[in-house]
Amino acid sequence: MTLDRRDFLKKMGAGAACAFAAAALPRAATAERPPNVLFIAVDDLRPELGAYGKDHMVTPHMDRLASEGRMFERHYVLAPSCGPSRYALLTGMHPTPEHPVTYGNGAFQLYEESVGPLSMQQHFRDNGYHTTLIGKVSHTPDGYRGGQDVRENREQNPPEAPGWQVMDTPSGQWNDAWSAFFAYAFGETRTPGESPPLEKAEVGDRGYPDAYLADAAIEHLVRRSAGDDPFFLAVGFYKPHLPFNAPKKYWDLYDRDSIDISDVDPYVRTGGEFFGNYAHEAADTEDDDYVRELRHGYYAATSYVDAQIGRVLEAVDNLGLNENTIVVLWGDHGYHLGELGYWGKHTLHEHSLRVPLIVRTPDMAHPGESAEALTSTVDIYPTLAELCGLEVPDHVEGESFAPILDDPQATTIDRAYGGWNRGAQHTVRTDRYRLIEHNDDVRLYDHETDPGERECVAGDKPGVVERLVNKLRQMPGQP
Ligand SMILES: [Ca+2]
Numbered sequence: 328m329t330l331d332r333r334d335f336l337k338k339m340g341a342g343a344a345c346a347f348a349a350a351a352l353p354r355a356a357t358a359e360r361p362p363n364v365l366f367i368a369v370d371d372l373r374p375e376l377g378a379y380g381k382d383h384m385v386t387p388h389m390d391r392l393a394s395e396g397r398m399f400e401r402h403y404v405l406a407p408s409c410g411p412s413r414y415a416l417l418t419g420m421h422p423t424p425e426h427p428v429t430y431g432n433g434a435f436q437l438y439e440e441s442v443g444p445l446s447m448q449q450h451f452r453d454n455g456y457h458t459t460l461i462g463k464v465s466h467t468p469d470g471y472r473g474g475q476d477v478r479e480n481r482e483q484n485p486p487e488a489p490g491w492q493v494m495d496t497p498s499g500q501w502n503d504a505w506s507a508f509f510a511y512a513f514g515e516t517r518t519p520g521e522s523p524p525l526e527k528a529e530v531g532d533r534g535y536p537d538a539y540l541a542d543a544a545i546e547h548l549v550r551r552s553a554g555d556d557p558f559f560l561a562v563g564f565y566k567p568h569l570p571f572n573a574p575k576k577y578w579d580l581y582d583r584d585s586i587d588i589s590d591v592d593p594y595v596r597t598g599g600e601f602f603g604n605y606a607h608e609a610a611d612t613e614d615d616d617y618v619r620e621l622r623h624g625y626y627a628a629t630s631y632v633d634a635q636i637g638r639v640l641e642a643v644d645n646l647g648l649n650e651n652t653i654v655v656l657w658g659d660h661g662y663h664l665g666e667l668g669y670w671g672k673h674t675l676h677e678h679s680l681r682v683p684l685i686v687r688t689p690d691m692a693h694p695g696e697s698a699e700a701l702t703s704t705v706d707i708y709p710t711l712a713e714l715c716g717l718e719v720p721d722h723v724e725g726e727s728f729a730p731i732l733d734d735p736q737a738t739t740i741d742r743a744y745g746g747w748n749r750g751a752q753h754t755v756r757t758d759r760y761r762l763i764e765h766n767d768d769v770r771l772y773d774h775e776t777d778p779g780e781r782e783c784v785a786g787d788k789p790g791v792v793e794r795l796v797n798k799l800r801q802m803p804g805q806p
Contacts, residue, residue: 361715362689363551363652364451365643366561368416368464369632370409370568371672372658374683376629383587385580385630388637389685392656396687397732398697403743403756404660404704407672407679410434410466411747412659412704417446417465417488419708419723423804427749435466435487444722447708449490451559454717459493459547460486462540463563469496469504478503495547497539507536508565511572517604524605525624526572532634534574537564541635545642552646557715562639566632569600571624573631581626586619590779591665598671612670622664650689653714655707658682666779673747675754675763676780677772680745688714688732696735701756702728703743724803744802755799762795769796 376386378393379400405415410432411422422429428436437443448458460470465487467473471494472484481504486494500514501507509517512528512535532538544562551558566573594612601607611617636656643652663669663678672679684702687694705725712719713727730737745754752765761780763770771785771792785792799805 360651361455361557363557363648364456364559364711364715365548365639365648365652365654366464366559366711367636367639367654367656368413368462368561368563369636369656369658369683370463370563370565371660371662372567372629372632372683373625373661373664373678374658374681375626376633376683378685379683383581383585384626386633388633388640389656389683392636392640392654392687393685393697394695396654396685396691396694397735399684399686399702399728399731400697400699401743401756402657402682402684402702402704403680403745404658404682405745406430406747407660407674407745408432408747409463409659413465414488416657416659416704416707417448418444419447419705419720419725420444421705421724421744421802421804422746422750424750424806425804429804430746430749432466435472438488439472439485443488445720446488446490447711448488448559448561450708450712450717450720451715452490452492454715455556456559456715457493457551457554457556458491458559459495459551459561460491461494461543461547461560461562462496463508463565464561467504468508468563468565469498470494471504475505478505493547495543497536497543499533499536499539501536507539508568509570510536510565511570517570519604520606522570522605524570524601524607525621526570527575527578527624527627528572529575532574532631535566535572535631537566537632537635538638540564541638544639548639548642548646548648552648564632564635567625567628570605571621571628573624573627577631577634578623578627580630581623583619583623586622586626588615588618588622588665591618592668594670595668598669598673600672601670607670612665618665621670625662625664652689653711654685654687655711656683656685657704657707658684667781675745675747675752677756677761677774677778678780680743680754680756686710686732692733693735698731698735698737700728700731700738701740701743701758702731703740706740742798744799746802753799753802755795755802757795757798760791760795762792762799764796764799771795 378390404412414434471481498507506516709719709727770783772780
């Protein structure tokens with residue numbers, strides 16, 4: 328895709344060309360037109376990218392975005408699962424015991440029951456933005472209601488969360504969004520309990536669905552760049568979510584034998600996902616070759632989705648949208664690839680809650696300098712609202728981190744919260760510690776000495792425990 332913005336401007340007339348010929352627009356909204364937002368969600372993406380100091384990874388496009396924007400070293404999601412994490416993103420709210428559903432994948436039911444708050448996309452739409460969803464932005468892979476048992480005519484269902492003017496998720500050779508979400512090559516999809524958790528097929532990029540999502544995103548960028556209204560375009564890629572499938576050329580970027588598995592611990596337990604949905608047994612995790620193969624698959628799927636993100640960012644460049652488009656890249660939660668003996672995401676450890684967040688604004692101050700400050704996913708809604716000149720709705724519980732975009736040394740919050748298991752488990756992360764509370768069991772980890780959260784030090788630090796338990800009680804939405 329090498330469409331030039333100037334070609335569009337010719338069609339639009341000289342007046343528009345003059346407006347866009349101005350020097351870089353200020354970051355905040357201008358009188359003429361507020362900035363566009365391109366929001367890229369990546370499913371189950373660990374902060375295991377070259378930009379995050381993981382030199383074994385081949386992720387040049389996300390790395391480049393980080394070099395041009397602000398990379399957040401310590402961004403935390405609210406829950407270790409797709410639905411609740413994305414619900415917090417789109418509402419700006421913490422999970423709450425008042426609505427236990429907000430801790431689980433059914434979080435978006437709240438909209439169905441008409442008690443959902445004003446969504447981020449609805450707020451942008453109400454303020455003159457054209458809003459588009461492509462792929463997995465809320466919980467389902469196309470944003471329509473309906474679980475895996477609903478595969479046909481999904482577009483007849485209402486959206487999971489209101490506010491999208493356009494919902495356009497191509498499913499290519501897989502015919503429906505759920506089949507595409509669990510895609511194997513050649514139009515195949517997952518058979519629960521039987522399919523392998525990884526695949527290396529000799530196919531091109533369009534051998535898997537994320538290339539189609541990138542195609543759709545590029546098409547909408549072209550269309551929206553010629554439109555009169557600012558746009559809010561959200562694109563949700565499927566990989567590296569299980570199954571760890573990718574074209575062979577992305578597997579070939581890594582040498583299996585050199586994949587480090589020294590931080591893989593003996594099996595303790597696994598998420599139901601590996602067990603229930605794929606031909607995976609606990610005993611397999613004692614096999615170093617298999618463990619290396621799983622990590623290899625995750626890395627290949629990450630490089631594959633990186634390439635698709637690169638195509639979308641290239642279109643942003645080629646269309647001349649950089650000067651008035653905010654780009655956000657966000658992972659919906661992390662993942663244990665054997666750390667602490669766990670395979671999956673459903674824990675409140677650092678591995679599950681820390682994710683990549685990269686924000687690039689048109690007039691980025693100190694581009695390429697990363698920020699160490701804590702930020703939380705509930706902070707994204709108020710940040711984007713502020714950057715685009717919108718009021719922050721009263722229900723939003725996050726705090727704008729726009730000051731960190733101006734100054735990478737700035738701080739905005741001193742804690743990041745999380746919850747899981749219908750409210751039975753909570754966590755708070757501070758600059759130095761993580762505390763996890765599960766009923767009467769309280770665990771404390773000291774990141775100054777133990778970044779892998781391997782040793783509970785609650786017994787040694789009762790004062791810290793007391794302080795952080797009190798902090799946890801201040802989590803918004805708690806009784
Ligand atoms: Ca996810």
